[in-house]
């Protein structure tokens with residue numbers, strides 16, 4: 185008789201004790217396919233003219249993928265600048281040995297923050313003369329020029345100089361001796377809407393406003409000021425949104441912000457969300473599952489309990505609306521998603537066991553589940569799905 189060995193690869197002499205001894209794939213984790221980021225960037229870059237730069241937007245920890253890892257592979261794919269949202273994100277990235285220019289897309293308004301920004305070789309986004317003055321004083325104090333980007337508002341009503349006053353203000357800003365204007369940019373509010381190619385759309389009107397402003401301030405094309413407007417959706421519209429640089433987030437991670445995507449693009453999702461089966465039980469017909477008993481079995485049912493819940497960032501309002509993949513087959517999630525666990529109906533499987541891995545987001549064979557699908561079911565956008573994943577999910581790099 186053969187006795188099944190249960191302690192394979194386990195050394196009893198050195199008992200695992202510490203947090204670091206826990207297998208990152210012990211419960212639920214995010215697989216980051218770093219190579220996909222690289223190929224996505226390369227592919228997107230090929231749509232730009234040679235002189236147009238690619239800024240990889242890695243805010244919110246690289247849309248949940250790990251900003252450091254994403255930056256490294258985006259640079260391999262041809263990104264020449266990086267965009268973050270906060271001072272902290274910028275410092276973290278700079279201290280991870282990234283040498284490329286880093287632009288902070290959010291606003292820094294205090295002298296204290298702007299000094300920290302300057303000392304860490306990060307570029308702030310500037311939306312007012314007041315902020316320009318602070319930067320100029322900081323530059324003067326250190327006997328250097330403070331590199332920054334100016335932002336103008338063309339329709340977001342978020343950050344940026346008021347466009348009607350910018351021409352006059354720009355004349356003044358140019359006279360500041362201790363700042364270096366590295367870029368002038370604006371941000372599109374509606375580029376992912378289906379009518380964005382229509383000349384009367386918000387997107388086209390924003391582009392026209394921006395273009396008119398550029399004509400008025402007459403920025404010399406040979407001068408080093410980088411002009412930029414497009415996010416992912418803007419960059420995929422037409423070439424006249426590209427200017428000197430594009431700022432790309434979502435599509436670099438492998439998702440299309442617009443439904444009708446360029447047929448020549450095949451972006452690859454870089455994020456797979458996986459989970460282990462922690463327990464299996466069989467319930468009779470007519471038995472309720474999870475909080476509130478929202479699901480009641482209509483047959484004798486085999487349930488897998490998965491170790492992932494809304495505290496990991498799976499939206500609770502997806503309860504009963506999603507599927508999970510195992511070995512190229514889909515299994516429906518049933519009952520309310522709980523804080524740390526969820527149940528899946530695996531009655532039709534005789535191969536899933538405790539410790540099996542199931543895929544919540546990603547592909548297996550011809551089955552794919554994307555954050556775009558979750559967003560649709562959850563009445564939100566894929567951006568929000570991606571940046572809701574918590575640190576409780578280890579990020580595991582695979583190539």
Ligand SMILES: *Cc1c(COP(=O)(O)O)cnc(C)c1O
Pocket residue numbers: 241243289371414415416417431432433434435441
């Ligand atoms: C987040 C952000 C982007 C990237 O947007 P995507 O739609 O993810 O490509 C570009 N520009 C600014 C100012 C942003 O805040």
